Amino acid sequence: MADPSTGSGSTVLAAIEPEPSAIDEVLPEVGARPRPRRRVPLTLAVPGVLIALAALSPAAYLLLRAGFSFSLLRDELDGPTTWPLIRNTVALVVTVSVGSAILGIGAAVLIARTTLPLPRLWTVLLTLPLGVPTFVGSYAWVAFSYRYFPDTDLIFGLGGASAILTLTLFPYVFLPTLTALRRLDPAQEEAARSLGHGPVRAFVGVTLPQLRPAIATGVLIISLHMLAEYGAVAMLNYETLTTAIVQRANVLGMPESARALAVVLAVGALVLLAADRLLRGRRAPVRTGTGTPRPPMPWRLGVTTGFWLLLCAAVVVAALAVPLWVTASGLVDHITGAGGDIDWHQLGTALGNTAQWAVAAALVATVCALPVTLMAVRHPGTVSSAVERSTWIAHALPGVIMALSLVYISVHWLYPLYQTPTLLVAGYVVMFLPLAVGAQQVGVAQASVQLDEMSRALGRGPVTTFSRITLPLAAPAIGTGALLVGLDAGKELTTTLLMKPTGEHSLATALWATTDGEVLDFTAASPYGVALLLIGAVPAVLLARSTLRR
Template sequence: MRLRRSPVTLALAAAVAALALLPLGYIAWYTADVGWSGIRELVLRPRVAELLWNTTRLVAGTVAVCAVVGVGAAWLIERSSLPGRRIWHVLLVAPLAVPAFVNSYAWISLLPGLDTYGGALLVVSLSYFPFVYLPIAAAFRGLDPALEETARGLGLSSWAVFLRVQLPQLRVALLGGSLLVALHLLAEFGALQMLRYPTFTTAIYDQYRATFNGPGATMLAGVLVLLCLVLLLAEIRLRGRRGYARTAKGAVRPVRPVALRGLTGPALAALAAVVALSLLVPLGSLGYWMAAGASTALDGAALVATTGTTLGLAAAAAVVTTGMALPTGWLAVRARGRVATLLERSTYLGSAVPGIVVALALVTLSIRVTPWLYQTVPVLLAAYAILFLPRAIVTVRAAVEQSPRVYDDVAASLGASAADRLRRITLPLLAPGIGAGAALVFLAVVTELTATLLLAPTGTTTLATAFWSASSALEYGAAAPYAVVMVLLSAPATVLLSRDARRGLTT
């Protein structure tokens, strides 16, 4: 039987989907077990209403700010005569190398009075606006310039062209980027805890620490999951069914940039302010605290050991998660159908669950069902897999799409077994996609904080948790070296994200 139709592959993909949906299943089971009276007692409280207000207004404000900054910056880079567009593009993507909780540490250590709604809005917006900028910039590069030139030829101003021609075609990219910002913010714990801004994630963590996974924490997790599902459905609804795809590529033609003239100075000043606030402030703060911390003894051995532990966990998670992505990515291409689509989408839905909910579910299940696995590396790796499976599946699926079926068919006709075809043909062809997916998972695990705090085995310290322990104790100088290493390890991802886009810019 051919590998692409093997029931073993289907069973493996089903097992991966079941793992991805485990946190959702746990929340649903617990909610049903508590009953309506328990839900009413635990959810319909003034404290939950306060958390809902804090969370929704922060999400709404951050999405709005990120949309304005991301769309405006993308227009300047892709459609204007702004000088040095390549350099500005790299600088606008670079904040992704600084984790949000490190950015929060940088700001709060310099301005302790930033623990307000305005402070939280500022910090998380500076951390997340690249999630909107990147898809909008990519969408701008895919637009047909002929439509814009025709609109200008009909007498429309640049502003009118943007509103009536460009913005409608950016709708899908804008909604996708905004959804990504909103989901990241719902899952954010470290940055908001450091800023002392209460949301559902911080409240769940506090409840867990206070009552060790009491019913209050689980019900708050249920509300948080519901908010995530509402966002996913709202994005699908707002996206609509209209498309703006071009029927043909047509002749390759360069985009004629809009001359800024007297607005060049203000545009440069605005971008410089964004870059300074999102990049120079956190890096400058890290440099300051590194210098300040030099007066105290730096425990180099602890830093090296923690870095080694982090790299080891990240490597193990990359191998496990990418291996789990293989059957799902393979079925999605080689056995297209409702079952394969359902299994693939299940992994995406599971990863949309905030990390603290994933950790809470795994803690409870491991204690009740498999107590010998509580606070062990396998449970931690399972959490990483649930959170980061889509990063591996997307790249594996792309590699399978580009891998011709004929090679496997020819090998099968020559009598090669399924195992031989997998080892000698399939895996070498998929190697680039597997490597890319593993790299994405590796970099994500290096800076993961929330699940690691709750699930890491006793005595296991990563860069993120060591940084968190020091910064929570207000030992900013001691925390700085761990933050610097995380930024350095995250930098390659930023380079990869910006490299392809730079090729489309001429200045």
């Protein structure tokens, strides 16, 4: 599941199109003969298919586990609560996805295409919300509301959940859109303006269509995450399919009913993947700026500069300042003695576990993603596409289903792994593998296939070619994917709650345990909240800096 805290897919940067060759730039539509597809070598096909099967294992658990039947699924769909839950889930997916797209695209355009002061600072500040787990943001807003506005309930329900989750997740659209804008050659937009089009019309007609893949990837990550979100929506009293699944599996003792509803979520994920293909459309020829490094002519904000600065500041305050204020206030209470002593040993242990499990997940996911990436980029086709798309399914399933499936597999066939960090890391890898795959696709696609062919023509083998040509060129993107996996694994809550070794805690589960899912008093949880924000800020800042270098 995309963690209740986090977060989705091919990664934040996955949709940025690879740079075309010089011939593609000059003659994008002059009938140049397409490069023939090469057969997928077994050295890639075998591990790629095995990884795809592993990624599909939670979905297979839903259908093959004893006790499930399609008649049960039909009965669930006929139940009085199922369709309201589906409508609530769809409403949340749509509102958060649309809100994140508007906020992310708007912020990217402001920074990359206008005279907004301090663009580098705003890039970092608008990326930092990625380091705020969604359930921590929800905790903070609920605690803030209880403390300062006890008679209002505006933050609850669809409106509150949509606003808070949008503020946390919009960087998944902001980062790839900003990177794409900085890579595009401004000549096309300037040509449209020279023909009499205004800046907005030229941008919408020429530039925005070229940003469609970047926007689509961010929206897909967010929408799949919304299907699986639990911690934040439970805290904000908004019922979705995921909250119903967790309740039926953990509270009501109805695992078959929970699996039937999870099948509905899996079907929803397939619908979103199909919609993503439609949103991307046919790949249009895109010329990037490697040959013209000059920046585009910025739009002058003039007297409206102050308004846009205030708007950016308001977003940063809502997304970052409130969580920081609430957690810091609780920490001050601890330091001054009003909140009791901090259990430094438990805090340090939870911090160490979080870092260890997240780093392990990032490294394993990076290695597992490589054959999938190379199949998708170097050997496109039906099989490669099916393998790559398979990695997305688990990203939309609730963490409780992910945990139950892996526990079932470990108990029946891999018992030594039961309740071990190894099994937990495997769960992280299955959930967040698309983030690594998507990032790697960008880097491998930018490492031109002609370079590989020249190396092979000089007698170099495939391993040498990859290690000396492709890998160095793709290394920044591979690092980006690893950062994204580590960031989301460090924030994950639901699967960690169910699969962590007995007696062990991550920062997320320790925070949840201190509050027992309630926000009557955030003071006890504040040390873990502060630690989560600090540890999440490190990869978020690195991601922002990598965007600034592009």
